[in-house]
Amino acid sequence: MEDAPKPRRVPSSFQDSGGIKDPKTELRRDEEMHRFDSETSLETKAVCSQSKLKGLELTTPLVPSISVASTFSINKVDEYMECLRDGYIYSRLANHSCDSAAHAINSLEGGVGTLVFSSGMGAIATTLLALLKTGDHVIAPDSAYSGTYAMMKSVLPNYGIEVTFVKACDIEEYKKAIKPNTKIFYGETPCNPCLAVLDLKAFADVAKTVPLAISVVDSTFGSPCVQRPLEFGVDISINSCTKYIGGHSDIVAGSMSTRDEEILFGVGEFLRQTGNCLSPFDAFLLLRGVRTLPLRMEKHSQNGLKIAQYLEQHSKISKVYYPGLPSHPQHEVAKKQMSAFGGMVVFEVADGLQAAKTLVEALIT
Numbered sequence: 001m002e003d004a005p006k007p008r009r010v011p012s013s014f015q016d017s018g019g020i021k022d023p024k025t026e027l028r029r030d031e032e033m034h035r036f037d038s039e040t041s042l043e044t045k046a047v048c049s050q051s052k053l054k055g056l057e058l059t060t061p062l063v064p065s066i067s068v069a070s071t072f073s074i075n076k077v078d079e080y081m082e083c084l085r086d087g088y089i090y091s092r093l094a095n096h097s098c099d100s101a102a103h104a105i106n107s108l109e110g111g112v113g114t115l116v117f118s119s120g121m122g123a124i125a126t127t128l129l130a131l132l133k134t135g136d137h138v139i140a141p142d143s144a145y146s147g148t149y150a151m152m153k154s155v156l157p158n159y160g161i162e163v164t165f166v167k168a169c170d171i172e173e174y175k176k177a178i179k180p181n182t183k184i185f186y187g188e189t190p191c192n193p194c195l196a197v198l199d200l201k202a203f204a205d206v207a208k209t210v211p212l213a214i215s216v217v218d219s220t221f222g223s224p225c226v227q228r229p230l231e232f233g234v235d236i237s238i239n240s241c242t243k244y245i246g247g248h249s250d251i252v253a254g255s256m257s258t259r260d261e262e263i264l265f266g267v268g269e270f271l272r273q274t275g276n277c278l279s280p281f282d283a284f285l286l287l288r289g290v291r292t293l294p295l296r297m298e299k300h301s302q303n304g305l306k307i308a309q310y311l312e313q314h315s316k317i318s319k320v321y322y323p324g325l326p327s328h329p330q331h332e333v334a335k336k337q338m339s340a341f342g343g344m345v346v347f348e349v350a351d352g353l354q355a356a357k358t359l360v361e362a363l364i365t
Helices: 042-048 077-086 096-109 118-131 146-159 171-176 200-208 262-276 281-312 333-336 353-364
Strands: 113-117 137-141 162-168 184-187 214-218 236-240 254-258 317-321 347-348
Touching: 077 347, 096 113, 096 254, 113 118, 113 262, 118 146, 118 184, 118 214, 118 236, 118 254, 118 317, 137 146, 146 162, 162 236, 171 200, 184 200, 200 214, 236 333, 254 262, 281 317, 347 353
Parallel strands: 137 162, 137 184, 184 214, 214 236
Antiparallel strands: 113 254, 236 254, 317 347
């Protein structure tokens, strides 16, 4: 005679859905990572209790979790150096959320690696200070992002670094400015504020004529979905991720991508020592921005071209600057190195400053 079923305290319809299940074998149990015993205090458990992450060998999250830990424990003291190189010890040195965002950006840029920073200027400043020393010379455009220009003009000279400003995107002017101590060729494209376009291949080729010189391009107004400076031989591509790559006006971040392992290592070490790192929360949002960047850049570029074409025909607009227009002085260069022309449009109002103010304020309200 079979034993009578054991009475259940929970309605069977819940635990038998999909077939009869035995809690002894089917119950999902948490595993404590620490070795507590009967003498372990309540206070210690409150501070230290941690559930082991399940199923790492079975599944992978589609979206990396936000890694907010500042500090990580190690299993063996002898593995400390290995953790520094390939693991996580302290989030100023390395953090998985930041690594995830950097990896995604690098997959678009096509470099050997990418670093992420707390801002676009953080990326620029950290890169320049890591690569320059007293007595070095920089060639930079006279028309550039205001923060970049201020650093070149006021900060670098304080460290005994010489800066020569040349007409933006003029390759011949870069050639004329070369000195025996030239170390950095710095450019922007499209260039802030009037969207001049730098010939990336010609720029990289000029830098290669100077032994040990490094070419750096701020590609923010393009983004890696529209142009990839590294493909044209440029050593470093910088983006203010606050703009296109982040894309939602809710983070401040920057990135530096390079095709040179020595540069990646040197700037990376300087970043870790100076602490100009991105927060895990912002890194999470930055990765979200990367996921939609191709679609957004396609629409930005479509809208930008339509607006530029409309403004060029408008009687109250005297001049339009947009790389996608045939009237742009570097339109042919832009077509050669850009897959689309982005969403930045610059124009001049025919009736002067007051008319321009009226227009801008009308758009704001």
